[in-house]
Amino acid sequence: MSTRAYTPEEIVQQTLNSSVKKVKKPFIISFLLGILAGAFIGLGALFYTIVKSDETFSFATKQIFGGFVFSLGLILVVVAGAELFTGNNLIAIAWAEKRVTTKQMIRNWVIIFFSNMIGALSLVFMIYLSGHFEMNNGTIAKAYVKMAEAKCSLPFTTAFFRGLLCNILVCLGVWMAMGGKTVTDKILAIVFPITLFVAAGFEHSIANLFIIPMGLLLQNSYEIDILTKELSISGMLNNLIPVLLGNVVGGSILVGLMYHFIFLKTKKHTDS
Template identity: 35%
Template sequence: MTDFSSKIVIPTPAAMAQATEDGMLAKATKPWFEMFLLSLTGGAYIALGFLFFVTSQQGLGAPFPVGPAKVLGGVVFSVGLMLVVISGSDLFTGTTMTVMPLLSKRLGVGRFLGHWGVAIVGNFIGSVLVALLVLWAGTPSSNKSAWGLVVLNTTLAKVSLTWGHAFFLAVLANFAVCLAVWMANSGRSTADKILAIVGPIALFVASGFEHSVANMFMLPMGWLIKNFAPDTFWAGEAITKAGKTAADFDAITPGAIFFDNLIPVILGNIVGGAVFVGIYFWACYIRPAQRAKALEAAGAHAAR
């Protein structure tokens, strides 16, 4: 006979808010070296997701519909966040929600900022290591250089954004990413968490929003291809058919990568995650619960 007493119960939104705050506090108070190691894989796993995205976009020009191509890219990219969430890795865009325990005065400012710094550095190193492995594996030359051409075109488009566009696209990206993490926290199985992640991530990627950690892979990958791809890459059919040469991608420079994209995107991601999700849900659920508890304690004290 089925035992319905063991039925899984999805937590209420208020309980999820508290669970998210507790989870963010646990991440921010890990030993520094452990935090760094988990940040390395956070960057590496998002890089793998973007690698999958690039692979899915090869040759998807006319007459293939643009919308379905973008949605396909978003769905396959979501594998990156699935790996991050299930493995417990540390992703800077998600760590923006550590503002919740900060507001509850459970986390000091120094530890709060230190966690963000470690996450950014670790994510960047992990992302670039994957980019180097991809370059050394010769993947950019695959499918007659079509793979590398997708990276170059995407990188060029990203470094060509204005600061305003990059910032607001980043706000929207991390709004979606943190909502994906939030919903994944309600999952009670691996399948639940995966299903919760796919929709918001496909939404942000298909819409062309900007994610700082994803760009920590894509932009260095584009720069590496531009500067270190062999002559056989530039002689590939996809490159020659498109009429492209290395000179067409001269705008892809370290300065453009950092100052024209990563800085405004990191700032936008902070607003999208910390303000639109972390502070918002803290104000909706955590703060009222704290006030109610304080009032109850005051009433109990007065009754003595």
């Protein structure tokens, strides 16, 4: 078997076939795979928080190394197998090609988003009960609260565009991983775009479903040197709504439909 990577034209076909399979999976299979993906992204966020909590690192080191370890989340999704809402925004390619219907695409997105949420929240409670946040004299707990408060304080427009930029990079990571034929190929394809999105401070809706609830649970447990008035259920919704919308636009339109136009729609006009 050839070990060369798939070309972008071949990746489009891979994405089309994968998207059709995704929307046709039985509900229970999609639901369980979604739960796994939510937990996997939460594990990546946990790994990132350990780095973020260490004040001996410089800002750049924390952001870049933190982004590098956060990549574990998407690596688990792609290599171990799971269904992630932000990655599934690429189903828009199959929708534009009329291989899946609007109803099928939206149904998949709804199932996967809510199962991702269940996976992320389940991990929150397991991690909370494990006492992981007490490590290093509670600095990890403080990091969760600070990050959660900062996310809840973002203006709508800022959160939207950070979500948009995030999912451009996440979907590019998924896109390039589909071009690889080995586990090593896929990991290398994922690491750089994911490291960049985290290092740049962009917003991922599923990761936020782990970080913000952790902050909510921990905000009264330790003395935090910030005002946490924005850290609340309503603050979480104020973050998730624009970030979710930004994720959808970035992944489905600026990656999915863009590549559809370049490699499929334009090709049809050229061939006709």
